[in-house]
Amino acid sequence: MEKSVKIVSKNFNYDNPESLEEYINLGGFKALKKVVRMPKEEIFYTVNVSKLKGRGGAAYPTGRKLEQAAEEKADSKVIVCNADEGEPSTFKDRAILEWAPFKVLEGMIISAYTINANLGYIYIREEYPKLQERMKKAIVLAEKAGFLGENILGREFNLKIKVVSGGGAYVCGEGSALAESIEGKSGRPRMKPPYIKQKGVFGLPTCINNVETLSIIPTLFSGDADDYITSGTVESKGTKFISISGNINKPGVYEIPFGLTLREIVYDIGGGIPNNKEFKFMQLGGASGPIAAEEALDVKYTYEDLKNNGLSIGSGAILVADETNSMVDYIKTVQNFFVHESCGKCTPCREGNKHLSIIIDRFVKGIASEEDYKYINKITNIMKISSFCGLGKSCTSPLMTALKNFKEEFDECIEIIPDSITSEGRKVIV
Ligand SMILES: Cc1cc2nc3c(=O)[nH]c(=O)nc-3n(C[C@H](O)[C@H](O)[C@H](O)COP(=O)(O)O)c2cc1C
Ligand code: SF4
Known part of the structure; x- marks a missing residue:
């Protein structure tokens, strides 16, 4: 088995990614031309057979998501490309947008056609200004070439796409917070239902896909589909x-x-x-x-x-x-990130993250106690069950898996208290 491959990245243009002409010469927009002549059932079938799962983190089957979005009845629907990429150490969407702006755009147009969306937003984090410009240029060129705008490729299909910038908050990658942010509001998750597929950006049915997911879609309808699926x-x-x-x-x-x-x-x-x-x-x-x-x-x-x-x-x-890294110090850095990024809307995540940070600090300073494990278990369980959005529900995973795999390192940070001091005499602030 080849270790690193070039299937989706086969027609990435590393030299001149901003050239629509070169993208077309490399086979670009052939997939879109094919899709607009296919029955919708066949489009769904192709995506379902590929078993493509969303690459933004939740791994929801993309075919099913497109089918559900298509079922929504509305005069206007929205397709969103999620390029928030706020997860530290994640930078693959940046690379994809940098090397293949037209491929992402083509994937977005195919998805929009499939679900009958007429409005599109590419939500790119503030820290990627060059990519925002690149995507804006790509949109202008695609409009001039008739791949965007009115009656695309002679079909009754209109699509307008805009680039929007987020303010740099991690939670804005979450679907409903992202919808709020596109509307110009502070990016905080919404109460669900209604789900964004029913009522998303500006109250319209909205389908949100990750950059990588969208970049894979044209491949599924191209001559490289077999290579991909096998x-x-x-x-x-x-x-x-x-x-x-x-x-x-x-x-x-x-x-x-x-x-x-x-x-x-x-x-x-x-x-x-x-x-x-x-x-x-x-x-x-x-x-x-x-x-x-x-x-x-x-x-x-x-x-x-x-x-x-x-x-x-x-x-x-x-x-x-x-081997030179301390697990406890690493977890402290990760925890600081969540204290900073918790949007503050719900108590379990806002307060839970702060309390976990205080406890982890005790491990870092070597003054933790056995009791701290109990507090960690209690707080993380509450956060997992009752946080309002995916951030609070999932942010305890690094701490819990670190404790599972490297418990002895945390144990070494437990303070040995002389027998002369009773547990009552030792005040623990949580
Ligand atoms: C706190 C939080 C941050 C997220 N950040 C991103 C992100 O930066 N990019 C992304 O594509 N999905 C992110 N997601 C997942 C999205 O909510 C959503 O599932 C995804 O964009 C859907 O696209 P996909 O089906 O193609 O994966 C995040 C989810 C949560 C809870
Ligand atoms: S879990 Fe709550 S506080 Fe944390 S980011 Fe989500 S809504 Fe905000």
């Missing part, structure tokens, strides 16, 4: 863009077939750990993803294998840490 495994077909960073010789963005082991990803694709240091742990899927220890290196990178081992793909980020 890559990977039975359940996790196709390829995945990963971003590898941390203590790794060859950090970067790679397209890989599903089914490689984590060891192959770290040592063959990432080139191993610098300075002959030992591997210690990796965090998968960004700041809210699980921490994997060395034993996980032989697990295959597929949705099902990772799930069976208590891990997940999330955004596709893989952050590698060598």
Whole structure:
């Protein structure tokens, strides 16, 4: 099996990504031309057979999502490309937009056609100003060439796409917060139902897809579809863009077939750990993803294998840490991120993250107690069950998996109290 492949990235234009002419010469917009002549059932069938799951983190089947969006009855519908990419250590969407702006646009136009959307937004984080400009230029060129605008390719299909910038908050990647942000409001998640597929941006039915998901769609309707579908495994077909960073010789963005082991990803694709240091742990899927220890290196990178081992793909980020890193210090950094990024709307996440931070601080200072494990369990359980959105529900994963895999490191931070001081005499502030 090839370790790193070029299937979706086959027609990426690294030299002149802003040229529509070159994109077309490389086979671009053929998929759109094919799709507008296909019955809708066949379009859904093609996406469903590919078993494509959303690459933004939630891994929801894309075919089903498009079918549900198509079922919504409305005069106007919205398609959104989620390029918020606020998950630390995730940078694959940036690379895709940089190298293949037209491919993402083509995927968006195909999706819009499929669900009858006439309005589109590309929501790009504030920190990617160059990409905002690139996408704006791509839209203008696509409009001039008749791939956007009125009666696209001679069909009764109109689509206008705008680029919008987020203010840089992680929670704005969450669908309903993103809808609020596009409307110009503060990006905070909405009460559901109604779901955004029913009432999203400006109250219109809205379908939100990740950049990578959209970039895969044209491939499914191209001559490369077979190569794509026969890559990977039975359940996790196709390829995945990963971003590898941390203590790794060859950090970067790679397209890989599903089914490689984590060891192959770290040592063959990432080139191993610098300075002959030992591997210690990796965090998968960004700041809210699980921490994997060395034993996980032989697990295959597929949705099902990772799930069976208590891990997940999330955004596709893989952050590698060598033996010199302290697990406790790392967790403290991750926790600080969540304290900063909790939007404050609900108590479990807003207060829970602050309290966890205080407790982790005690481990960092070596003054933690056995009781702190109980507090951690209690707080994280409450957060998982009762947080208002996915941020609060999932942000406890790094801490809990770090405790599962590296408990002895946390134990070393428990303060040994002389027998002369009773537990009552020791005040614990949570
Ligand atoms: C706190 C939070 C942040 C998220 N950030 C992103 C993001 O930056 N990009 C993204 O595509 N999805 C993000 N998601 C997932 C989206 O809500 C949504 O599931 C996704 O954009 C749907 O596209 P997909 O089906 O193609 O994955 C985030 C979810 C949560 C809860
Ligand atoms: S879980 Fe966190 S980010 Fe989500 S609404 Fe509550 S406070 Fe905001």
